[in-house]
Amino acid sequence: MLHDFLGWGKAFAFLGYNDDWREHRRLFHQQFQGQAIQEYQHKMVKEARKLTAGLLTTDEFTKNLRLMSAATILGVTYGMDIRDNSDPYVVLAKKAMHSIVRATTPGSYMVEYVPFMRYIPSWAPGGKFKLEAAEWREAVSALFTKPLEHIKKEMVQGTAAPSIAVSLLASLEENSENSESERLIRNVTGMAYIGGSDTTVSVLGTFVLAMVLNPSVQAAAHEQIDRVVGNDSLPDYTYRELLPYVTAILHETLRWRPAGPLGIPHQVSADDEYNGFHIPAGAVVVGNVWAIFHDPVRFPNPDTFDPTRWLTSDGQLSEDVSDVMATFGSGRRICPGRHFAMESIWIAMVHILAMYDIEKLVDDTGKVVEPSGEYTSGLVVYPVPFKVIFKPRSAAALSLIQSMALDD
Ligand code: HEM
Numbered sequence: 001m002l003h004d005f006l007g008w009g010k011a012f013a014f015l016g017y018n019d020d021w022r023e024h025r026r027l028f029h030q031q032f033q034g035q036a037i038q039e040y041q042h043k044m045v046k047e048a049r050k051l052t053a054g055l056l057t058t059d060e061f062t063k064n065l066r067l068m069s070a071a072t073i074l075g076v077t078y079g080m081d082i083r084d085n086s087d088p089y090v091v092l093a094k095k096a097m098h099s100i101v102r103a104t105t106p107g108s109y110m111v112e113y114v115p116f117m118r119y120i121p122s123w124a125p126g127g128k129f130k131l132e133a134a135e136w137r138e139a140v141s142a143l144f145t146k147p148l149e150h151i152k153k154e155m156v157q158g159t160a161a162p163s164i165a166v167s168l169l170a171s172l173e174e175n176s177e178n179s180e181s182e183r184l185i186r187n188v189t190g191m192a193y194i195g196g197s198d199t200t201v202s203v204l205g206t207f208v209l210a211m212v213l214n215p216s217v218q219a220a221a222h223e224q225i226d227r228v229v230g231n232d233s234l235p236d237y238t239y240r241e242l243l244p245y246v247t248a249i250l251h252e253t254l255r256w257r258p259a260g261p262l263g264i265p266h267q268v269s270a271d272d273e274y275n276g277f278h279i280p281a282g283a284v285v286v287g288n289v290w291a292i293f294h295d296p297v298r299f300p301n302p303d304t305f306d307p308t309r310w311l312t313s314d315g316q317l318s319e320d321v322s323d324v325m326a327t328f329g330s331g332r333r334i335c336p337g338r339h340f341a342m343e344s345i346w347i348a349m350v351h352i353l354a355m356y357d358i359e360k361l362v363d364d365t366g367k368v369v370e371p372s373g374e375y376t377s378g379l380v381v382y383p384v385p386f387k388v389i390f391k392p393r394s395a396a397a398l399s400l401i402q403s404m405a406l407d408d
Contacts, residue, residue, distance in 0.1 A: 001103040001108075001109045001111060001112060001129075001133065002014055002100070002103045002104070004118065005111075005118075005129070005130065005133035005137065006099050006103060006133055006136050006137050006140055007137045007140045007141055008099075008100065008103075008140060010140070010141075010144050010186075010187045010190065011187070011190070011191050011194055012024035012025060012028070012187060012188070012191055013191065013194070013195060013264060016267075016269075017269060017332070017333075023184055024184060024187055024188055024191070025336065027168075027184055027185070027188045028188045028191065028192075028336050029336050031164045031168075031188070032192070032336055032337055032339065032340050033336075033339065034339045037339050037340050037343055040076045040340070040343075041237055041343065041347075043072060043075050043076055044072055044343055044344045044347050044348075045236055045237070045347055046407075047068050047071050047072040047075070047344070047348075048068070048344075048347040048348040048350075048351045049234070049351060049404040049407060050067075050068065050071070050404070051064055051065070051067070051068035051348055051351070051352075052348075052351040052352060052355050052356075052401060052404055053401055053402075053404040053405035054067070054068075054405075055352065055356065055390040056390065056392070056401050056402075056405070058390075059387065060385075061208060061388065061390070062201065062205060062382075062385060063085055065200075065201045065204045065205060065208075066085060066090075066197070066201050067082070067084065067085050067090075068200075068204075068348060069196065069197045069198075069200035069201050069204075069344075070082050070085070070087075070090050070093070070193070070197055071083075072200075072344050073192055073193050073196045073197060073200075073340075074089065074090075074147075074193060075163075076163065076164060076192075076340075077163060077164050077165060077189050077192045077193065078147045078150075078151055078163050078164075078165050078189065079151070079160060079161030079162060079163030079165070079166060080147070080161075080163075081161070089146070089147060092139055092142055092143055092146070093143055093193055093194075093197065095136070095139045096136065096139040096140045096142075096143045096194075097194065097197070097198060098136075099136035099139070099140065100194075100379065101378050101379070104378065104379050105378060109129055110126070110129075111129060117129075122134075143190055143193075143194075144186050144187060144190035145186060147165070147189070147190075148165060148169075148182075148185065148186050148189065151163070151165050151166060151169065152169065155169060155170070164189060164192075165185065165189045168185045168188075168189070169182075169185060172185065192337065195335070195337050196337050196340065196341060198259075198380045198382075199259045199260065199341065199380055200341060200344065200345060201382065202259035202380050202381060202382045203253060203254065203259050203341070203345050204345060204348060204349070205382050205383045206253050206256065206257045206259070206383060207249070207250075207253045207345075207349055207352075208352075208358060208383075208388060209257075209371055209373065209383045209386065210249075210252070210253055210256060210257075210305045211353075211358040212358050212359065212360055212371060212386075212388045213305065213371065213373070214305050217249065217305065217306075217307060218353065218357065218358065220245055220307075221245055221246055221249060221353045222353065222357075222393065224243055224244075224245045224246065225243065225246065225350070225353055225354045228242045228243055229243075229354060231393070231394060231396055231397065232396040232400070233400075234351070234354070234400060234404075235347075235350045235351060235354050236347075237343075237347065239350075240346070243350065244311060244315060244316050244317045245307060245311070245315065246346070246349060246350050246353060247310075247317060247321075247346065248307035248308065248309075248310040248311050248317065248321075249307045249349060249353075250342070250345060250346050250349055251307070251310045251321055251324045252305055252306065252307040252309065252310060253349075254324045254327045255293045255299065255309075255324055255327070256293070256303075256305050257375065257381075257383075258289045258290060258293055258327045259327065259380055259381065260289060260327070260379060260380050260381070261288075261289055261290035261381060262286050262287070262288060262289065262290065262379075263286065263287040263289050263329050264329065264333070264379070265284050265285070265286050266284070266285050266286075266287070266333065267282060267283070267284055267285070268280070268281055268282065268283045268284075268285055269281060287326075287329065287330065289326055289327055292326050293324075293326070293327070298323075310324070325338065328341075352390075354393075354397070355392060355393060355397045355400060355401050356390045356391060356392060356393060356397070357390075357391045357393055358388050358389070358390060358391075359388065359389045359391055360388060360389070361387040361388060361389055369386075369387055371383070371386035371387075371388070372384055372386060
């Protein structure tokens with residue numbers, strides 16, 4: 001379904017290990033490697049502050065998380081200024097992404113199991129899936145082509161904001177390269193949003209859940225932030241080394257409820273052997289991220305949210321912190337957006353912690369509303385929607401939040 005009917009072959013996460021994948025991966029890596037993403041920190045700070053301001057008045061915080069994630073990635077990739085979730089590009093991407101969820105949910109489409117169904121005409125019994133696919137295919141194609149067409153027009157008019165897409169297209173003009181390069185640029189920029197948006201929303205949703213369920217963790221983070229940043233100024237990346245507890249919260253969030261509990265399945269390209277098991281070529285291998293992070297030997301009481309697992313006895317980040325990178329996969333296909341993700345999520349978390357107490361909602365009858373702690377299922381999982389209160393931590397915090405709302 002993904003490849004042949006929905007057109008997701010343009011997304012290199014779903015390509016086989018071949019030269020075409022290598023070319024995509026190389027270009028993506030150039031733009032999103034650790035050093036390159038330092039340039040985008042100002043955009044990440046800006047969107048973290050818009051998110052923090054938005055949380056003051058929202059009663060559906062996931063929408064704010066979604067907006068922050070879309071605005072950060074689309075701003076960096078295409079120079080877009082996304083102001084709300086009704087932006088046509090966000091709507092288009094949501095529709096296209098929905099097709100991934102449907103197509104990767106086992107049992108959704110019989111054609112996965114009965115290949116001859118691909119020959120059934122769309123009007124015949126059993127062929128309805130083709131009509132659904134045709135509509136989604138259009139959205140998937142537009143997701144890759146529309147933004148670049150728009151930017152090319154803006155470049156001609158001289159109104160394009162700086163972005164990854166603009167610099168890649170400009171270098172193309174200078175080198176007068178061919179349409180093949182433009183195909184790569186289109187696919188690589190399109191892939192950034194697909195790879196980064198839902199995953200970021202999932203991690204930040206889990207963070208909010210972990211904070212509301214663990215007030216003592218929040219209190220420890222508040223104590224460190226107040227001591228290092230003070231309670232009348234805004235945090236930024238310059239404080240990162242001094243806030244190991246906040247960084248440990250990020251690591252524990254990624255471990256406790258991994259955004260993609262089973263990663264992306266891989267297919268073995270040649271016969272292999274592992275610990276005495278024969279793995280034949282063509283077998284599908286699933287890296288069980290959840291099991292790795294919930295191994296009680298490596299992580300005692302794995303269901304407990306405990307950031308101190310990642311700290312030494314004197315409160316510094318321990319040498320094992322890199323273990324959490326298993327959430328991003330491993331080997332040649334490891335997530336190339338991981339540096340971007342770690343930067344943008346960290347800055348959002350530190351702002352929220354600095355400004356708010358995240359508390360359970362109390363309903364009209366005075367009863368505390370407990371989050372269920374349940375999760376959706378799929379390739380990327382989210383906490384089932386729950387309500388919390390974002391309460392400014394002080395009068396000084398409230399006035400900082402209000403000042404962030406005015407900044408633009
Ligand atoms: C916390 C957030 C994120 C998580 C948990 C995550 C997780 C993953 C995982 C598990 C994979 C598959 C790795 C494998 O096959 O072994 C992957 C692939 C990928 N991710 Fe991420 N990701 C995140 C954020 C991002 C961001 C922000 C971007 C873009 C800026 C991105 C872009 C990609 C791309 C392009 C691939 C495909 C790589 C390939 O097939 O070579 N991801 N990600």
